[in-house]
Amino acid sequence: MSKVLVVTSGKGGVGKTTSSAALGTALAKAGQNVVIIDFDVGLRNLDLVMGAERRVVFDLVNVVQGDAKLAQALIRDKRVETLSMLPASQTRDKDALTEEGVGRIIAELREKFDWIICDSPAGIEKGAMMAMRFADVAVVVTNPEVSSVRDSDRIIGMLDSRTLQAENGAKLEKHLLLTRFDPARAARGEMLKVEDVLEILAIPLLGIVPESAEVLTASNVGCPVTLNDPESAPARAYIESARRLLGEKIEVTTPVERRGLMSRIFGRKAVA
Secondary structure: OOEEEEOOOOOOOHHHHHHHHHOOOOOOHOOEEEEEEEOOOOOOHHHHOOHHHHHHHOOOOHHHHHOOOOOHHHHEEEOOEEEEEEEEOOOOOHHOOOHHHHHHHHHHHOOOOOOEEEEEOOOHHHHHHHHHHHOOOOEEOOOOOOOHHHHHHHHHHHHOOOHHHHOOOOOOOOEEEEEEEEEEEHOOOOOOOOOHHHHHHHOOOOEEEEOOOOHHHHHHOOHHHHHOOOOHHHHHEEEEEEHHHOOOOOOOOOEEEEOOOOHHHHOOOOOO
């Protein structure tokens, strides 16, 4: 049975689109049929992260409003056969999305894909509400900083009240994805520790993605980190998170400082 997964948070810049692309690619490489939908109407970025910006002809709003068929707007990834994306409009307003139109698209996608990943815009406006509305599963992305965690707590409240699952009396499955974690800064008290975030948000931990230049590099070349550099620390974290979504029991390990001979001499540190 297909699952609709929303990748969401209250705060911008925490890595929702990066995480949507990385998780979607990892699931597709694991043999799942995956589509990622960009709900950030007006500020389209998923196509850039996926390296498909030049292939966009029709978009989500075109399909919602009946100007194009879903098959015309879907873009199949050239590197992973079971991975597709549905881009957002770059010129329209989020008010162009309707619950009826989005619901129709989700229903059609459920017939074709194992996972429908909804890449949500930040905040609690209409685009975010539409992204989470039909979700079966939510991945709440947060950085280990107070403002990000507080905003994520607000989003968890919205997931428990504004989704169809919640309105029908069902409990929405929720997971926490902690991104941009730096163990050295956490040890110095410059960011929240993992246990602090878990205590505040009180939802299961899906994975911890360390702060790493590999993520930015992958985004800049238009290739999800799980495809561009699968052996890197952030890629491994995303791949293991995808396996947990598929039901595998894998212990979540907290990144620690790793210091080699040269780093001990020159004072540089890396994340393992």
